[in-house]
Amino acid sequence: MAPSSRRVPVALASAVAVAVALSGCTAAQSARPASSGTATPSASATPTPSATPAVTALSAATGGVTGGDELTVTGTGLSGATAVAFGEERGTDVEVVDDATLTVRVPASVDYQTGSVAVRVLDGDELLAEAGDYAYDLVSGVDRQMQYLFQYWEDYNSDEWGDMNAVGGDCANFTSQGLIARGWEQRDDWYSRDRSATRSESWGYTPSMDAWFEENADELGATRLGMDDLDELAVGDIGMFDWEPNDSPNHVMTVSKVEKVDGKTKVYFVSHNLDGDYRDLDEVLGEQHPDGTAWFWSLSD
Numbered sequence: 149m150a151p152s153s154r155r156v157p158v159a160l161a162s163a164v165a166v167a168v169a170l171s172g173c174t175a176a177q178s179a180r181p182a183s184s185g186t187a188t189p190s191a192s193a194t195p196t197p198s199a200t201p202a203v204t205a206l207s208a209a210t211g212g213v214t215g216g217d218e219l220t221v222t223g224t225g226l227s228g229a230t231a232v233a234f235g236e237e238r239g240t241d242v243e244v245v246d247d248a249t250l251t252v253r254v255p256a257s258v259d260y261q262t263g264s265v266a267v268r269v270l271d272g273d274e275l276l277a278e279a280g281d282y283a284y285d286l287v288s289g290v291d292r293q294m295q296y297l298f299q300y301w302e303d304y305n306s307d308e309w310g311d312m313n314a315v316g317g318d319c320a321n322f323t324s325q326g327l328i329a330r331g332w333e334q335r336d337d338w339y340s341r342d343r344s345a346t347r348s349e350s351w352g353y354t355p356s357m358d359a360w361f362e363e364n365a366d367e368l369g370a371t372r373l374g375m376d377d378l379d380e381l382a383v384g385d386i387g388m389f390d391w392e393p394n395d396s397p398n399h400v401m402t403v404s405k406v407e408k409v410d411g412k413t414k415v416y417f418v419s420h421n422l423d424g425d426y427r428d429l430d431e432v433l434g435e436q437h438p439d440g441t442a443w444f445w446s447l448s449d
Contacts, residue, residue, distance in 0.1 A: 196316060199247065201225035203269060203279040212287035214294055214383050215256040221269060224252050228271045234282055235265030256383070256405075257284040259425070260294040289449065290384040295420045296329035297322070297402055301425050310343035311353055314395075316430035318420040321352045322398050323386060332382065336400055337364075349373075354400045358388050361445045376443065378413040381406050386445040389432065393441045401427065403444075422436040 207220035218256055219239070221232065225247060232239040232252040239252035250269070257265070266280035286292050303316070304311050309325050312318040321344055333338070338360060340347040349356035361370050381403055388397040401417035404426055408414070416426040433440050 149326045171356075199224035201228065201269065201276040203267075203277045206267065206279060206282070207434050209281070210283040210285055211254050212291040213257045213260045213262060213315070214288065214291050215254045217419075219252050219282075220256050221250050221252065223269075223279075224248055224250055224276060226269060226276070229269045229276055231270040232279070233266075233268045235272055253280070254424045256294075259298045260291070262286060262295070262297070264439055266425045290382075292419075293330035294404070297404070298324070298425060299325045301418050301420065302423050304420070306343070308343065309340060310345065312344060313421065317354075317399075319400050320354045320357050321347075322420040323353045323357070323402055326384075326402050354388070354398060355396045357400060358397050361386070363447075371446045371448070373444040373446050377445070378406075378415055379442070380446060381413075381415055381444055382446065385447055387415075387429075387442055388444065389437070389440060389442045391437045391440040393439065 151304070192216070198344040202225060203223040204219055204410060206220045207222075208217065211217045211219075218241075219232075226249065226287070227244055229244055229250055230242065232242055232250070234255055234257075236258055237255040239255050241253040242250060243252075244250045257263070262284050264281045264283045267282050269276045269279055286295060297424065299305075300322070305325065309321060312321045317423040321340070324340065325340070328334070338348050338350045340351050344352060350360035351357070361368060362372070372384075373385075383403055383406060385403040387401045387403060389399040389401070390396060391398045399419075399421070401419035403415060405416040406413065415429040417432075418425050419427065
């Protein structure tokens with residue numbers, strides 16, 4: 149594989165595309181998408197609160213950084229609620245059960261970081277009631293995977309895993325690191341030694357990684373999905389990108405966010421080459437590589 153530079157500014161993306169064609173680890177960095185968690189009460193909600201809005205309890209005070217848990221909020225005067233904020237992020241699937249109860253799906257923490265945030269029940273952007281604090285922690289393997297990837301997407305963990313940009317691209321190496329953080333263990337057919345100086349092809353070379361997923365899908369708990377299956381993707385899944393296309397992937401990234409925007413599923417990725425935390429699938433294929441395609445590996449554990 150032809151060498152590429154350690155870090156590639158977005159402005160030089162066209163030049164880099166030639167230099168790393170074999171690894172294909174080339175795509176422009178995208179901005180972090182805005183949260184879109186505002187929801188409306190269910191049709192069964194009482195239209196007018198019968199008491200002063202106040203929260204007396206949350207069904208849970210802690211959860212994983214990737215979110216997704218359903219939280220029950222109890223109190224009084226909650227029928228006017230339209231949203232629940234967790235720090236800077238808004239929960240989804242808000243449903244007002246009655247004047248004393250609502251449920252909400254907890255959002256991921258900002259950039260998958262641990263810590264406590266204030267919970268607030270809102271009517272639009274107006275505060276209805278303070279609801280105490282919610283603590284984000286590392287609960288699942290996906291929590292640990294995403295925290296690792298967001299810690300090192302820009303500041304490489306080269307002391308431990310090396311940097312493969314000089315030999316064609318670091319995208320597969322970085323994806324493998326995330327899977328190790330998730331709890332996967334190295335094995336005879338997938339490994340890295342001495343800061344990736346010695347490694348299996350499946351660890352650091354995108355086409356071989358894809359073939360490894362294919363050959364070991366059942367054992368790895370991996371299911372291949374296509375562009376028509378975006379609704380089935382989840383944070384932590386793996387995306388393979390074929391720029392030509394010729395059925396051999398050039399680039400690999402990890403899903404960093406999935407959301408619905410105006411009824412459409414939007415998917416974002418974290419990766420190296422170019423380094424990005426929320427790279428928009430629509431921009432990657434629709435603007436940067438209009439002839440390209442992608443498929444995905446949905447991971448069950």
